[in-house]
Amino acid sequence: MSELQELYQSLILDHNRSPRNFGTLEGADRHAEGYNPLCGDQVALDLKLDGDRIADIKFSGNGCAISKASASLMTTAVKGKTLAEAEVLFTGFHGMVTGSAPPADPKATLGKLAIFAGVAEFPVRVKCATLAWHALHDAMK
């Protein structure tokens, strides 16, 4: 069960149970949706921008614990960041969970998001963790 505990850490379970920034934003500047046709998980993102800064962000949809917690933690991580800073987080997060470019010190570069490092051990769950991030990537284009 150790890998399972690594995957389902208490912070992830907490964000799954009580997702932060859950809902929709009236008058959002950007909107994007992510959908995983293989499993039916879906996420919708609303962003309010202040110049190139993400002033507010909310997500809605439904999915597994990993996808919900990932979306929730993502919103807390990128709120207040510039689009360029959020893009850096996207790249680092993606490299970490896919195992394609694991950051040398995930905690230093990704902060709380480093908790998803365990996902790399569960290849079939990578898409769950990246669903909201790909939607954010689309929303920032």
Add this chain to the structure above:
Amino acid sequence: MTSVAPAALDLEGIRAQFPILTRRVSGVPLAYLDNGATAQVPQVVLDRMTAHYAAEHANVHRGVHTLSHEATVAYDGARAVAARFLNAPRPADVVFAHGTTSGLNLLARAWGDANVKAGDEIVLTTLEHHSNIVPWVRLAERTGAVIKVATLLPDGSLDLPAFERLLSSKTKVVAAAHASNVLGTVLPIRRMTELAHAVGAILVVDGAQAAPHTAVDVQALDCDFYVASGHKLYGPNGIGLLYGKTALLAAMPPYEGGGGMIERVEFERITYATPPARFEAGTPPVAEAIGLAAALEWLMTLDRGAVEAHEQDLLAHATERLEAIPGVRVHGTAQGKVSVLSFTVEGIHPHDVGTVLDRQGVAVRAGHHCAQPLMRHLGVPATTRASFGVFNTRAEAERLAEGVLAARKVFA
């Protein structure tokens, strides 16, 4: 799905024939409960395919040499076995398709385009797999026909009176699963055939989930077409069965064009081969057909009634154990269902249940099971599904229940 008194089944002997069952996953012996997606393959099938590739591999129906002749004999022999498996009147009534999906697409294209016009109606049911929805919806889009959907009762069985009310002289085709890949519900195909025929419609049966669990008799069902997949019948991938009534196949135009399906080709005019060759354009999956025949023969050497009783015992046991777990809901409780068990656990997404089970070596399917309309009907985004086959054991059903309890602990 008749009730049969449990007869002796040499379960250990059966398990010993499946090499994959010696595998360990996550450090423990594999408990493979995903037979509804793909069943595992007994050694006899692997041996037969290896023998084909090692000793008789050649193209069929066109060579004058010895290997081609031997391959042709084996391929035609495979068709005869398939016909016996389905109790089709003649081997020529069975077309080798690439699977259930390809068989249903063939029908929607070849039969559908020739017989369905604007304003005609196509009747499906709520519990259909996407492969028995998408080809018909596309047919409706091409022709201007209308899709009608027969609904379910709360236990997941078909609302037969409502189905009957949907039928009219406008109905051209009813396409329905013999058994649901999510609920396990067995549809009353024989009765549906009578009702369809009474209004002049044909009945197409998606047999992917029923054929592995119960002896199929297409003549008793009186259905017009019956389609099934090799890889769910303990056979290889890339091969499937399409049975059709002789006269319907004879009247049906080709689907794909190419070698093997013609009689005479001129640039101005082409005449086509008689069925089944007309529907098997190009080099067929010869080794797969031979492998499938080995799987079907293997299945037919077993007492199918005893297999069914064994699977029903596993289903009943697992259902009882799961229903005793707080927060677990079983979807599909119709009488006489096949050994497919979908469930949801309150507060835990099916993927998470699936991951926790996988880490205990228990392989299940989690998701919408290519049945999104049914998921909407059930009001869930997804379910976890265990599907039992001939080689599964009560101990594995037990491990399923223990795994669900473990998932509840992780998410407590």
